[in-house]
Amino acid sequence: MKRHADIILPLAVAALLLGAWEGAVAHWQVPAYVLPAPSAIARAFADNFGSLIEALASTLAVTLEAFLAACVLGIATAIAFSQSRLLERTLYPYAVILQVTPVVAIAPLILIWVGFERINLALVIIATIVAFFPILAGATLGLKSADFNLIDLTRLYGASRLQTLWRIRLPNALPYLLSGMKTAGGLALIGAVVAEFVAGSGTATGLAWRIVESGNRLEIATLFAALALLALTGVVIFAALSLLEWWLLRRWHESALQAP
Amino acid sequence: MIALTGIAKRFPNGVEALNDLSFSVNRGEFVSLLGPSGCGKSTVLRLAAGLLAPDAGAVTYANGKPQIGFVFQDHTLMPWADAMTNARLPLDLKRMPRDQADARASTALARVGLAGFERAYPRELSGGMRMRVSIARALAAQPQLLLLDEPFAALDEITRNALGDDLLKLWREDGLTVLFVTHSVGESSYLSQRMLVMTPRPGRITADIALAVGRDSRLAPATIEAQRVISGALNTAIAE
Known part of the structure; x- marks a missing residue:
C-alpha cells in the first residue's frame, strides 16, 4: 500500500500541476514563445520525435561513456591511493582542484586541445572530469574505512596486500562507491550537457544543442520537450543506479534493508 | 609456548x-x-x-x-559475507582449496553450535551467534x-x-x-x-x-x- 502511494502521489501532483498549467496558459492567453501549454509541448515532442530521440541517443552515449570512464579512473585512482599514503598526499589536492574548477571554464580548452574533428572525445572527457570526483571520494573513503581489526586479522594470517584489497577493502568500499556512483551518474549527464553547450553549433548533436537551437528559433515548445526528455533521462539514470545499489547491498548493508 | x-x-x-x-x-x-x-x-x-x-x-x-587464532572484543565479521565465508577467511587467505576449506569451516561452525547457519549473514544473527562465528573463524585455522x-x-x-x-x-x-x-x-x-x-x-x-x-x-x-x-x-x- 505504501509503495503504491509512493507512485500515485507524485503522479497526482504532476497531473494537478499540468492541468493548472494548461488552464493558466489558456485563460491568460500566454504567448507560445513565452510559455507553451503542456499539450503544445506534447505535440512538439510528437512532431520532432525522431530527431529528439536521435539527439537523446547522442547525449546518452556521451553520458554513459563518461560515467564508465569516471568509474574506471576513479576506482583505479582510489586503489592507488589506498596502497600508497605518499601518492594520496601528493595527488589528492590536484583531484580537488579538478573538482572545484568550474567545468565551463576548462571546457573550451579541452575542445581546442582535443580538436573539433574529434568532438565526441572532447565531450566525453569534459563529462568525465565532472563525474570523476564523487567516485574517487567515495571509493577512497570506502577503501580506507575498512575495520582496522579485520585488516589486522588478514595480517595475522599472512595475507598479501592484494588479498586484503580484494577480500576486505573492496567489499567494504562498495556502499561508499555506489553512493558516489549515484551522484556521478547525474553529474555525467550534466557534464555532457555543459560540454555540448560549450561546443556550440554545428558540431554537437545532442539534446543540449537542441535546446540552444530551439531557443534561438523561439520554438519554445520543442525546447520544453527536449528539457523534459533530459530530466527524464536524469531520473532514469538515478533510478537504475539506485536499483543496482539495492541489488548489490540487499543481503548485508543497512541502507538496503528496505526495497527501493 | x-x-x-x-x-x-x-x-x-x-x-x-x-x-x-x-x-x-x-x-x-x-x-x-x-x-x-x-x-x-x-x-x-x-x-x-x-x-x-x-x-x-x-x-x-x-x-x-x-598458528595463532585471534578473537576480538567486537565480532569483527565481514558484513558482506555469510557465516561460512567468514569462518573460511583464514583458509581462503592461505589459498586452501575451496572444498577442503568449506569442510573445515563448516566443522568449525558446527563445533560452536552454528550448524545450519552457514548461509546466514552477520546482521541476521544475534550478538552471541556473531561471536560464535568469530570463534569458529579462529578455530578454522586450527590454532x-x-x-x-x-x-x-x-x-x-x-x-x-x-x-x-x-x-x-x-x-x-x-x-x-x-x-x-x-x-x-x-x-x-x-x-x-x-x-x-x-x-x-x-x-x-x-x-x-x-x-x-x-x-x-x-x-x-x-x-x-x-x-x-x-x-x-x-x-x-x-x-x-
Missing part, C-alpha cells in the same frame, strides 16, 4: 603503555590477563600475536611461531595458541556463560593454549588455570596466581574462593 620478556611499548602519542612487562604461558594452559580498562591488555595481546612490535624486550615462541580480547564483554550474562562453557570445552578437546584478556573477575575465576593481574600506566604484571582445582562450576566453593583471591590481588595492584 610463548614468553614476553622485559616488554616496553609507547603509543605514538608518547604515552608509556607498557614497561618491563614479562610473563610466559605454557603449552596447554588457560591463562587470563586481568586488569582495569585502559591498562594495556589489548596491546599485550597484539604484541603476543606479532601485530605490534615492542619498543624494548622480546616476544618469543617455544617452537617457532605457532595452537588462541588469543581472546575481552570476547564476551558486549554480551549479556546468559550468553556470556554459555560461550564461556563452550570455550572451556573447545580448550579441553583441542589441547589449545589460551590467553584470555578480561576485566571480569567472575569470568576469569571460573575459566582459567592461571591469572595474571595487570596495572595501568605503565602496564605491567603485578600478580601471577595459580588457581586451585575444583572449580567445576561458577558457584563451586573453589571458584568463589578464587574470586576472593583475585579481587584481593586486583585491589592491591590498583592501590599501589
Whole structure:
C-alpha cells in the first residue's frame, strides 16, 4: 500500500500541476514563445520525435561513456591511493582542484586541445572530469574505512596486500562507491550537457544543442520537450543506479534493508 | 609456548603503555590477563600475536611461531559475507582449496553450535551467534595458541556463560593454549588455570596466581574462593 502511494502521489501532483498549467496558459492567453501549454509541448515532442530521440541517443552515449570512464579512473585512482599514503598526499589536492574548477571554464580548452574533428572525445572527457570526483571520494573513503581489526586479522594470517584489497577493502568500499556512483551518474549527464553547450553549433548533436537551437528559433515548445526528455533521462539514470545499489547491498548493508 | 620478556611499548602519542612487562604461558594452559580498562591488555595481546612490535624486550615462541587464532572484543565479521565465508577467511587467505576449506569451516561452525547457519549473514544473527562465528573463524585455522580480547564483554550474562562453557570445552578437546584478556573477575575465576593481574600506566604484571582445582562450576566453593583471591590481588595492584 505504501509503495503504491509512493507512485500515485507524485503522479497526482504532476497531473494537478499540468492541468493548472494548461488552464493558466489558456485563460491568460500566454504567448507560445513565452510559455507553451503542456499539450503544445506534447505535440512538439510528437512532431520532432525522431530527431529528439536521435539527439537523446547522442547525449546518452556521451553520458554513459563518461560515467564508465569516471568509474574506471576513479576506482583505479582510489586503489592507488589506498596502497600508497605518499601518492594520496601528493595527488589528492590536484583531484580537488579538478573538482572545484568550474567545468565551463576548462571546457573550451579541452575542445581546442582535443580538436573539433574529434568532438565526441572532447565531450566525453569534459563529462568525465565532472563525474570523476564523487567516485574517487567515495571509493577512497570506502577503501580506507575498512575495520582496522579485520585488516589486522588478514595480517595475522599472512595475507598479501592484494588479498586484503580484494577480500576486505573492496567489499567494504562498495556502499561508499555506489553512493558516489549515484551522484556521478547525474553529474555525467550534466557534464555532457555543459560540454555540448560549450561546443556550440554545428558540431554537437545532442539534446543540449537542441535546446540552444530551439531557443534561438523561439520554438519554445520543442525546447520544453527536449528539457523534459533530459530530466527524464536524469531520473532514469538515478533510478537504475539506485536499483543496482539495492541489488548489490540487499543481503548485508543497512541502507538496503528496505526495497527501493 | 610463548614468553614476553622485559616488554616496553609507547603509543605514538608518547604515552608509556607498557614497561618491563614479562610473563610466559605454557603449552596447554588457560591463562587470563586481568586488569582495569585502559591498562594495556589489548596491546599485550597484539604484541603476543606479532601485530605490534615492542619498543624494548622480546616476544618469543617455544617452537617457532605457532598458528595463532585471534578473537576480538567486537565480532569483527565481514558484513558482506555469510557465516561460512567468514569462518573460511583464514583458509581462503592461505589459498586452501575451496572444498577442503568449506569442510573445515563448516566443522568449525558446527563445533560452536552454528550448524545450519552457514548461509546466514552477520546482521541476521544475534550478538552471541556473531561471536560464535568469530570463534569458529579462529578455530578454522586450527590454532595452537588462541588469543581472546575481552570476547564476551558486549554480551549479556546468559550468553556470556554459555560461550564461556563452550570455550572451556573447545580448550579441553583441542589441547589449545589460551590467553584470555578480561576485566571480569567472575569470568576469569571460573575459566582459567592461571591469572595474571595487570596495572595501568605503565602496564605491567603485578600478580601471577595459580588457581586451585575444583572449580567445576561458577558457584563451586573453589571458584568463589578464587574470586576472593583475585579481587584481593586486583585491589592491591590498583592501590599501589
